[in-house]
Amino acid sequence: MIPRYSRPEMADIWSPETKFRIWFEIEAHACTALAKLGVIPEEAAKNIWDKGSKAKFDVARIDEIEREVKHDVIAFLTHLAEFIGEDSRFVHQGMTSSDVLDTCLSVQLTRAADLLLADMDALLAALKKRAIEHKDTVTIGRSHGIHAEPTTFGLKLAQAYAEFERGRMRLEQARADIATCAISGAVGTFANIDPSVEEHVAMEMGLVPEPVSTQVIPRDRHAQFFATLGVIASSVERLATEVRHLQRTEVLEVEEFFSEGQKGSSAMPHKRNPILTENLTGLARLVRGMALPAMENVALWHERDISHSSVERMIGPDATVTLDFALVRLTGVMDKLLVYPENMQANMDKLGGLMHSQRVLLALTQKGVSREDSYRLVQRNAMPVWRGEGVFLDLLKADEDVVLSDAELEDLFDLGYHTKHVDTIFKRVFG
Amino acid sequence: MIPRYSRPEMADIWSPETKFRIWFEIEAHACTALAKLGVIPEEAAKNIWDKGSKAKFDVARIDEIEREVKHDVIAFLTHLAEFIGEDSRFVHQGMTSSDVLDTCLSVQLTRAADLLLADMDALLAALKKRAIEHKDTVTIGRSHGIHAEPTTFGLKLAQAYAEFERGRMRLEQARADIATCAISGAVGTFANIDPSVEEHVAMEMGLVPEPVSTQVIPRDRHAQFFATLGVIASSVERLATEVRHLQRTEVLEVEEFFSEGQKGSSAMPHKRNPILTENLTGLARLVRGMALPAMENVALWHERDISHSSVERMIGPDATVTLDFALVRLTGVMDKLLVYPENMQANMDKLGGLMHSQRVLLALTQKGVSREDSYRLVQRNAMPVWRGEGVFLDLLKADEDVVLSDAELEDLFDLGYHTKHVDTIFKRVFG
C-alpha cells in the first residue's frame, strides 16, 4: 500500500484498528449465539458486548503480546480480557482462529467492494454527464491509429460507460462471492460449535454462512474477486490510454484538466503531460498482476495450509486500495477533462474529406458504374488529396467521369450520415 | 492446442470448417435482414441461403485465395461467390470484417462455454455420487499437512462439489458476458448498416446485440471470460492436488483407477503414480496463465487495433480446449477413484488417539480442573504416545489425576462427535 496511491477511506478498512474491531464483533456476536444455546451465560455475553464495545484496543499492546505468544488471535483475546475481565473465558469458545480471521477478511473485502462500487457509481455519473454533453461532438473514429470514419466523442464515452457498467455488475457478483462467514472449527465439521452460531454471526456481519468450509473459506472465492478487480483495472487502462492518445501534441483533442496556476509551471505552454492517465496505466498493471497469486492460492493442501495468508496480507489491501485510488482519479480526470471540438474538426479536415471515399465509391456503383471503374475514379481523385494537392470534394466535382451531381456529392460528404444512429446507441446504453 | 490434451468436440469448434460455416451463417442472416429492409432483393437472400447452405467450403482453396488477397474475410467471400454466383455481390453489404470475425468469436466462445458447462455438470454428478457414497467414511482432517481432527471423505468431496458449483455459476455469467453480436460497421456507428440487422443476426445466432461497439466488441468481456476459466482451472488444481497427496506412498488413502492390465507395467506393484492429477496440475497452470494476456487485450487503441487478434487465435482454442480436457479427465479420475477407508482409519490410528486431546482438555476444565492443570495432565499422557510408548486412551484411564471415568473418556474418543453435523452440511450443499 503506497500512501501516494491510497485514499484514507479504503486504507482504514485495512488498519489494525478496524481489524481488531471486526474481530471483537465476530467474537461478541458468537457469544450472543452461544448464550442463546445455553453454552455460555447470557450475562457473560451481555458483559462482553458492553465492555468490549467501549474498549479502545491498543495496537501496540497487542503487538507486544503477540511477540510473546506468537499468535495474533490469542494476543488479541488476551488484550480483550484486560477490558472484560473474568467473563473473557467465555469468549472464543469452540472456535478456531481461522473462524475469526477468515470472517474478518470477508467483512473487509465486502466493505472494500462497497467503496469500489460507490467509486464506480461516481465514475459512471461523470461518464454519463460528459457523454451527453458530447453526444453530437463529431470526431474521427480511428482503427489502427489511422483515421477511419467519423463518430462522436459522446459515443466514445458511452462505450466507456457501458464497459464500466459491466464492470460494476461483475464486481457485485464478486462481492457476493466473498461475502461468506465461516465459524466451523478446525476442519469445518462444527465438532465444537453449533452451526447456528455461524448463522447468527453471518447475519449480524452482513454475510451469509459458508455452506461448506474446511478450516478456511475456500479460496476460489477470493481468486474470482481479485481476477474481477484485474479486469476492471484493465478497463481503467483502456480509457486512460484513450486520453493519453488524444492528448498527444499532434492530436490534442482533449487534455487532462490543468488549473491556471499549474499552467505556469513551465516556459513551454504546450508541455501539459497526461501524467494522471499514465499513472493509471501503471496502476492497472499492478492490480492485474495480483490476479495470478490469488489464483495460485486456491489449491491449499487438504483442509488448509497457510500459504495464502502472506499473499492476502499484501494483495488484500494493495489491490483494493490501488483500484479505489485509480477509479477516483479516473473519475476526476473524466469529470474535468478539457475537450477541444475544434481540434477534433481540424484533425478530421486534415485528410481533405478522404474519409468519405468509401461512400463515393458506393454511390458510383449504385449509379451503374462498374466496381472497377468506380474504384479507379475514386482513387484518381484521392491520390492528389493525399499528396496535399487539392480538396477531395472539389476534385470530384471537377471530374466529369464522376457521374454524381454537386448536390449528390455534397450529400455524400454529410457528417450526419455517420451520426444518424447515435440516439439509438445512447438509448441502448443509458436507457 | 496439443492433440494429446484435446477432445474432438471442443477442437471442432475451433476448426476452419466450423469457422467458415459460422461466417456463412452470419452473412446469410444479415442478408435476410437486409432483404427485409429492402436493401437487397428478397430473392438474392433466399438464393444465398440455398446455395450457401449446401456448399462445402474448401479450406485449402480459401487459404490459397487469402495468400493472394491478404485478407481472410475477402478470401472467404470470394470462395463463397464461387458457389452463389451473381447474387454474391449482395453479401456483406455495409458490413466490415470485424462484424463477422467478432460475432463468430462470440458464437465459438458460447459453444465452448456450453461444452464446459456440460463438463462441469458431469463432474458435479460424479462428485455428488462419490460424496454420498463416502458421506460417513471417516478420515483425518489435516491442516498444514498435519493431522488435525476427523472429518469424512464425503465432506471433502462435498467441498469440491460446492466449489465447482460456484465455478459453474461463474461460467454461466462469463458465458453471458461474451454472448454478444456486433454488426455495426467501421467504427460502430451503424453508418452503413441498420441496427436492425444486428438485432436479427444476434437473435438467430443465439446472441444479444452489443449495446455499443467500436469496430469491435469490447475486450473486457473476453478478459472476464478467460479469467473465469483461470479460476475454474485453479479449482481443478485444488482437487487434483488433494488426490496427489492422498495417493502418496505413506498416505495411500486413495488411488487413481488402474486397470488390471495397467498394473502389469512395472515389477513394483506399489508404483502406481497419480499421473492424471499431476497432469491436471500442469494444465491448470496453462489455463490460468492465459488470463493475463486476455486482460492486456482490453486496452485497444481508439476504436480498435488488431493486437488482440493474435492473442485470441492462441488462447481462444487453447484455454477452452485445455480446460475441457481437464474437466473431463478430472471427472474420470473422481468417478473411478479407488478409495481405501481402512487406510484412512489406519492413518488416523497412527497417532494413538492424540487427536482427541483437545476434547479431553476441555472435559477436564468442565470438571473444574484449572486450565493449567488440565493442560499438564493431557500433556503428560500425550508425550509417551507421541514417542510410541502407549495408547492415549489407556494412559488416561490409568492416570488417577484424570478425573474422568472410563465411560466418559471413551465417550470423548467417539468419532461421532466429529461427524454429527455432516448431514447438516450435506443438506446445505446438496439441498
Added chain:
Amino acid sequence: MIPRYSRPEMADIWSPETKFRIWFEIEAHACTALAKLGVIPEEAAKNIWDKGSKAKFDVARIDEIEREVKHDVIAFLTHLAEFIGEDSRFVHQGMTSSDVLDTCLSVQLTRAADLLLADMDALLAALKKRAIEHKDTVTIGRSHGIHAEPTTFGLKLAQAYAEFERGRMRLEQARADIATCAISGAVGTFANIDPSVEEHVAMEMGLVPEPVSTQVIPRDRHAQFFATLGVIASSVERLATEVRHLQRTEVLEVEEFFSEGQKGSSAMPHKRNPILTENLTGLARLVRGMALPAMENVALWHERDISHSSVERMIGPDATVTLDFALVRLTGVMDKLLVYPENMQANMDKLGGLMHSQRVLLALTQKGVSREDSYRLVQRNAMPVWRGEGVFLDLLKADEDVVLSDAELEDLFDLGYHTKHVDTIFKRVFG
C-alpha cells in the same frame, strides 16, 4: 503453435520426426559409452548406430504402439527394435525415460535458442543499418506523448539496437542455462548407469552434464529461459509500439512498408494500417504470459512429479515459435520501414519553435535578467505561438525587452545544439 505465426525452421525443431531422431541419437550415444564401459558389446553399439541412422521412423506407427503400451519412450524403443533387431535389447540399458525426454528437451531448446540468436543478429543488423542511415535525421523527442526536445531518428534506433543487444546477451546466458544433459536414472543417483555415459552423451549432443539431477533436470533452468524470452518479447513490443505511434494519421513519421499493389486494397490512400506491429504487440503478450507457468513448474514434488510436462508441451513450442516469428517479422518491418524526414520536420515545426523556449530562458538569465523576469518574457512570447498567432523566433526578435541579438537568438534555435553528442552515443552503442 499457430501456423500463421510459425516459421518452418522453428516448427521443425518441435516436430515428432525431430524428436524421435534426437531420442535415437541420445540412446545411440549412450550405447557407445556403455560399450566403452563393457556393459554392452561394441558390435551391438555399432549395429545400433548403423541401422538406426538409416531408419525412417514412422510417427503414426509409434503413436499406434503408444496407444497400446501407454508410454511414449517404450513405444519408440519398440519401433526402433523393428529396425535394429536383436541388438535392440542393449538399447536404453540402465536408463529411465526422463533421461531421454529431458535431454531431448535440452537439445530442442538449445536449437531453438540458436535460431532465436540468429534472428536477433538479423534484427540487430537491420537496426544498425537504419540507425546509421538516420543518424542525423532530426525528429522531435517526446515525453508523455508531448513534444519535448529534438533528437534523431537514428538515436531512437540506436536505443533499440542496444536493447536487443542486451536481450541477445541474456538469451545466450539463458541458452547456457538449459544446455544440460541428464542420464542419471530414476532418482538421479546413477545407481544403474555410470556417470561417464552422461558425460559422453552430453559432449556428443552439444550439452554439459547436469551436475546434480533428481529424476529430471531442475526446472529453474527452464523458468529462467522462458522468463528471458518474455523480456525479449517485451522489447519487441516496445519497438512495435514506437512504430505504431509514429504511423498514426496525425504523426505519420514512418510507415510499415507497403508495396504498390498492396496500396490498391482500399479507396482510401491514407488507410495504411500498422498491422504488423500491432500483431507484434499481441505476440509479445503471449510470450510474456508463458513465463509464469514456467516459474510455477519449478517446485516439483520430491525427486519429480510430471506436472511440468503438459506445460512444456505447450510453451516449449509456443514460446519459441512465437518469438522466432515475432523477431523475423520485426526485422522485416525495420528493414523496410518507410521513413518520412519531412513529416518529422513538419511535426517539429508545428509548435513554432516553442521547444527552444528553455534555451532562451537560460540565455536570458545568463545575460543577467532575473529568473522571474526571464520566465515572464519567454512566456509572453510563447503564449501567442501556442494560440497559433505568430512564430516564436520572430516574436522574440521583435520584443525589445529580450536582450538577445538576432544572431544570438538564431543560434539558440539551432538544432545542432541537440545533436552534438549523437556521435558520442553512436560510438558507445556501435563501437
Added chain:
Amino acid sequence: MIPRYSRPEMADIWSPETKFRIWFEIEAHACTALAKLGVIPEEAAKNIWDKGSKAKFDVARIDEIEREVKHDVIAFLTHLAEFIGEDSRFVHQGMTSSDVLDTCLSVQLTRAADLLLADMDALLAALKKRAIEHKDTVTIGRSHGIHAEPTTFGLKLAQAYAEFERGRMRLEQARADIATCAISGAVGTFANIDPSVEEHVAMEMGLVPEPVSTQVIPRDRHAQFFATLGVIASSVERLATEVRHLQRTEVLEVEEFFSEGQKGSSAMPHKRNPILTENLTGLARLVRGMALPAMENVALWHERDISHSSVERMIGPDATVTLDFALVRLTGVMDKLLVYPENMQANMDKLGGLMHSQRVLLALTQKGVSREDSYRLVQRNAMPVWRGEGVFLDLLKADEDVVLSDAELEDLFDLGYHTKHVDTIFKRVFG
C-alpha cells in the same frame, strides 16, 4: 511492503531518508563534474558537498513542499537550498528529474541485489553444511510422491545448493543489468549536459554509464531483474515444498525447528506445523507475480511515459524486501532443520524391500532367465509383500525358481548400490 515480512536492512534501502541521501549524492557528484568542466564554480561544488553532507533532510518538510510545487525533485532541491544557500542555484544544472530518479533507482536496486546476494551466500552455506552432514543419510527417493529408489538426504540438499548457486549467478547478471547511470537530459541527447558528468556520477555511485538512454534508463533492464527474482523465489518455493512434504504426519522425516517452549503451545505434541515453509510458498507467489507488471513496463511510449513509475514504487520495495525476507527465513529453516534418519529408514522399510525389485529382475535376466519369466517371478513375490504378507527378500530366497543365491540376493538389496556415486555428485556440486 508488509512489516511482518520485512527486514530493516532491506526496508532501509527504500526509506525516504535513504532516497534523499542518494539524490543528494547524485546531485553533488554532478556538481563536482560540472565544476571540473568549468560550468559551475569549483567553490560552489565544494560548498554543496560540505553543507549537503552535514544536512539532515527533513522528510516531512519535503513532503510539505511537494504538496505545494507538485514535483518531488523540485521539492527536494528547495529543501536542499535551505541548507546550502546561494550556491544551490548551481545544483541540478542542465539535468532533468529523471536523471536523478532513475540513477537513484539503480543505486537502490544494486544495494538491494547486494543484500540478496549476501542472503544467498548464507543460504548456500547452510545448505552445504547440512548436505555434508547428511551426505550418507539414506532416504527414499520419490517420483510422483511414490517411493522409487533410495537416495540420500544430502543429495536432496546438494540439489538445492546447486539450484541456489545458479540463482546467485543469475542474480549477479541481473544486478549488472540494473547498475547503470543516466545523466543525459530530457530526451537522452546530452543537449544541456556533457556526457562526462554522467561518467563521473556513474563511477562515484558504483554504476556504469547507460550507453543510450531516452529520458529514462530502458526498462528491459528492470524487467530482467524482477523476472530473475521471480525465478529465485520459485526455487525458494521448491525447497519449502520439500520440507512441507517431509514434515507431514505420515512422513515426518524432517521438521522445522521448534524450541522446547514452543512445543508447549498445544496439547497435541504432533501438531508442529511447517508454517514457515508454507509462508515461503506464499511469498514466492507474490514475488513471481511481480515479474509480469515489470515486463509490461518495458514498452514505454516514445522517449518515456511515466506509467512505469507507480509500478516500480510498489514492486521495487515489495519484490526485494519480500525475497530478502524469504531467503533469510529459508536459511534459518534449513540451518536448524530437524532431520529424522530413523523415520527415513522406517519409511523405506514400509514397502518391505520392493524398491529392489527392478534390480532382482535385471539380475535374473543376466542369469539367463527370459525377460518374461523374470518379470513373472518378481511379481509373484512382490504382490504378497504389497499386501503386507511377507518380506520381499525372504520370499525371494524361498522361491526356488529364483535362480539367485541368498548371498546374491542380499547383495541386490544392498543400499550401497544406490549411493556409490554420491561422492561423484558431491564433487560436481561442491568441488
